[in-house]
Amino acid sequence: MAGRLQSRWRSLVGGALFLGLSAASATSVAAPSKPNILFVILDDAGIDQLSIFGNGGLTPAKTPNIDLIARSGVKFTNVWAMPECSPSRSAMFTGRYPIRTGVEAAIMENHLPQSYMSAFEATLPRVLEKAGYSSALIGKYHLGNEKDPAGDCAPSTRGWRTFEGAMTAGLPSVDLTAGGQDPDGTQACGYFQTSASGACYTMKRGALDCLEITPDNAGPRASPSRTCLQRGGIFSPNKECGDQQPKQADFDTLNGYYVWPKTTITRERDPLYVDTENQCPAVVDRSYVTSVQRADGVSWWADQAGPRMLTLSFNAMHTPFQKASTRVVPDPLDRASTCSNSLPPRQLINNILEGADAEIGRAIAGMGLGTLARDGRTLESLELNDTVVVIIGDNGSQGPAVRAAAGFEPGRAKTTVYQTGVWVPLIVAGSVVAAPNRSVDALVNAADLFQFFGDIAGVKVAEIVPPSRPLDSKPMLPYLTNPSTAPIRTTNFTQNGSATFTPDPEERSWPCQIASQCNDTLFDSAEFCADNGGVWYGPGAEKQITSCCAVQTETGQQLTIAPVHQKAVRNKRFKLVEADRFDCSTPLPQGAKGSVPWAEFETRVEKEFYNIEPTETNPNGIDSADLNLLAECPEGQGNKSCLPKDVRADYSELSDELKAIKASAKPQDECRKKGDGNLDMRIDAADVRGWKAFSGKGPSVYDINLDGATDDEDETVIEANLGVDCMGACARSDLDRNGKVNSRDLGLLEAQRGECKDPVLCGGDLNGDGRVGDADVKILQSARRTCGSEAALVRPD
Known part of the structure; x- marks a missing residue:
């Protein structure tokens, strides 16, 4: 019996936990005493943008403040994010890959809440609160609100007491009428580019x-x-x-960076909160957004008395492109601009990034962490003291904005898992840094920031986050405190995919062609397509076309059609890409279920394999299409056998890693289908309460059958599976995630005795009754005897 239980424990969650923090638990890190944290996210700023990382093209943006912070800290030069905004941000705030959170694509209005960062995730603000931190998110949110029961109050149900900013993917489209003053709509930048009075x-x-x-x-x-x-x-x-x-x-009338909807939230709400009275309404702000975000961040910072974490999430440099305010970036000649999203002038892109850099400097100075030069925008000194500053790009640069030098590729940029789409800058400076002004080339993932912030706050995220939420975050702090630290990650992972869509055919996505590329799983409006420099083929278009395959046929062009799902995994030298693409030669049989609700064609799996080690001719190790080692493989021949013998071992390693990551998410996916809406890997009374809270309120995480409504059909599924435990007592009792159930786990459980004040973090509640008590101790003691105190977790076969 014990053997069968132990085997079940391993097969259900072994891979997930091994891939998460087993290595992290083995790394002992001495954390400093609760430094303040300033976390800056630059939108769509890939590593190709910054000269401090050796890039930036022939005319790089001037970023003196970012450069100073980098020289005062550590540059991480081998960092992967996810290919789009929402998946990256969710990974940072949960320490979990998109394959676990469901946030696999940039969130749009036609996505169901299953594609949002769940209100039941153990987010950074919740975890850091255990160490006495207050947290605020200022700026871009883009983690789901349109169909969430909490509406625009969504950030407050994810742990943030304070949120001020814009909720959605990008800022509004540019107002071509300039406030209604040009009825012909010819003002490309949202204002009259004239010197007239x-x-x-x-x-x-x-x-x-x-x-x-x-x-x-x-x-x-x-x-x-x-x-x-x-x-x-x-x-x-x-x-x-x-x-x-x-x-x-x-x-x-909204107008890009200058007239935009601002949401303000000043208190936390329960994960089951439903906003029926528009409690978090957006108001129109008519000020340059980057400056507003800086000012709001500085104001919140000044109001705090204890340790704090401020996430300053700039919209810059996301489309639509508009020049920064001259109050931020001088523009002596005030040249006219096209403000084009498809062919943006380099000076325009530089101007937007330079505006963000200037406001970073002003934020640092406004928080008392540095002093500005006489120009009022450039830092001349840093005094970070007990503060850690982290700056990262959330994904690779948007195609037309890519610095197409040293191999970076506009056609394989943001939204793709290729290097240009996922390789981002990361800078850390402040009180945790030993030997500043150096670079770290070890593999790092955006998800690793979750454990990093926990480590510098002095909390052990592996013990605070319940085992029902497998973690993928690895340690980063050792790289900062010890320059001789050996690489911790041996592989890295990134992914992008289609969302969970509403079944309403009126809310589908449509083809948007951007240069020689076409995407029909992302764009839900003509405005969004235009803001990305694309040609729209949906409702209202000159010619409405239902799929990118059909666009290709209609136009006679050979297009690169965006994959439905794409994943990549790498080691230090090699990279494996796996993509599910529509097969335009194979129509979907009538009545068959496609990869998206409106699919017309079946999908096929394509694999690519690259050597991404930098060379003299490819100094950045870019995975260009002509370097695909699988490109010449004969049809039907096994991938491995057609590769050169000296790379087959790397291919096998990465192929096995990718299989293990995908397999590790299956238990959670299956549990959700049975009614687990709150991510605790069981179906119990808490799920019944969750269903009741959202019933009749539209879509929610308790819309189990994904029909766009939380109704009696979903309750039927939950009731039919009541009592199902999707992970078992052994894995649930391993509270420190070290592969053993022993006295340490008992100590962690005892520390949580009493009512679960925060059910999201109440991992000691083993029986799901909302409290930690003797009944849970009995379960753990039984697991300790049954599973064995040395039951190491292993990967599933």
Whole structure:
């Protein structure tokens, strides 16, 4: 009996936990005493953008503040994120790969909550609260709100007491009418690019005000029109006050980085919260977003008394592209720009990134962590003291913005698992750094930040996060405290995929062609397609086409069609890519279920294998298509056998690793299908309560059958599986994730005695009754006897 139980324990969760923190648990890290944390996320800033990482192209952006922080700390030069915003951010905040969280794609309005970062995840703010930290997220959220029961209050159900910023993927599209003043809609940058004088209308406390602006009273090095935009106004060129007055509605018309919806949250809410009264409404903010995010972050920081973690999540440099405010980045010539998303001028991309750099410097100074030079935007010194500053890009650069030098490829950028799409800059500076001004080339994943933040806060995330949430985060702190630390990761992983879509055919995604690429699983609106420089083939298009395969046929072009799912795994030298792509030659049989609700074709699995070790001709080790070692393999021949003999062992290693990662997520996926909505790997009374909380409220994580409604059909599934434990007592009792059930686990359980104040982190509640008590001790003691105190976890076959 004991043998069978132990075998079941291993087969269900062994791979997941081994891939998570078994190595981390073996690494003893001395954490400093609760330093403050400033975590800066740059949107769509791949490693190709920054000269401090040896890139940036022929005309790199000037980033003196980022450069100073890098020289004062450590640059991590071999970091993978996920290929899109939402999956990366979820991995950072949960320490879990997308294959576990369900956040496999950039979240859009036609996705169900199963594609959001769940309210039941053990997020960083929840974990750090155990060490007395207060946490705020300022800036971009993009972790799911449109169909969430909590609506725009969603951040407050994920552990953040404070959120201020924009909820969705990107900022609004540029207003081509410039506030209704150009009915022809020809203002590509959202304002009149003219030196003409005119009337600048502003709205203050509901009353219309007007000031005539001329080149003489305009802002420094800015035209009258641009000055008006930066003051939150609407400009009428060659007009006097009283002429062509904008209507009230025009002040609510959104306009890229300058007029955008801002959500403000100031308290935490329960994971079962349902927002029925629009408690977190967005209001229109008419100020340059990057500056607002910096100011909001500094304000929150100043209000804190104890240890704190501020995530400053900039929207820059995501599309739509608009110049930064001249208050942030001087623009002496104030050149006209196309503000094109498909062919953005290099000066425009530099300007946006330089704006983010300037506001990083101002944030550092505003928090008392450095001093600015006389220009008011460049740091001349850092005094980080008891603060750790971390800067990362959330994914590779968006295609047209890629610095196409040293091999970086616009066609294999953001949204792809190729190097240009997932290789990001990471900088750490502050009190944890020994021997600053150095680089670390060891493999690091964006998910590793989860354990890193826990380590510097002095908490052991492996013991705080219940075993029902397998972790993928590995240690980073040793690289900072000990320059001679050997590499901790031997492999790295990234992925991207399609979301869990609403079944409503009116809410499907449509083809969007960007240059020679086409994607029909991401874009749900013409505006979103245009903001990414694409040609739209959905509703309202000149020609509506239902799939990228059909676009290819219709246009006669050979297109690269985005995969439905894609994954990549690497070691130090080699990289294996696996992609599920639509097979345009094989229509889906009538009535068959496709990979997405509107699929017209079957999918096929394609594999690619690259040597990504830098060479003289490929200094960045980019995985260009012509370097695919599997490209010449004969049809039907096994991949391994057609490879050169000296690389077959690496191929086998990476193939086995990828299989193990995919297998490790299956128990969690199967448990969700049986009714586990709260991620605790069992179906019990808590799931019944969760279903009741969301029943009749639309989609939720308790929409078990994924029909877009939480209803009686979902309750039927839950009731039919009540009592099912998807991981077993052995794995559930291993509270420190070291592969053993022993006295240490008993000590961790005893420390949680009493009612579960935070059910998400209540791993000691082994029987699921909402409290930790004698009954749970009995379960653990039984597991200790039955499973053995030396029952090491192993990978599944």
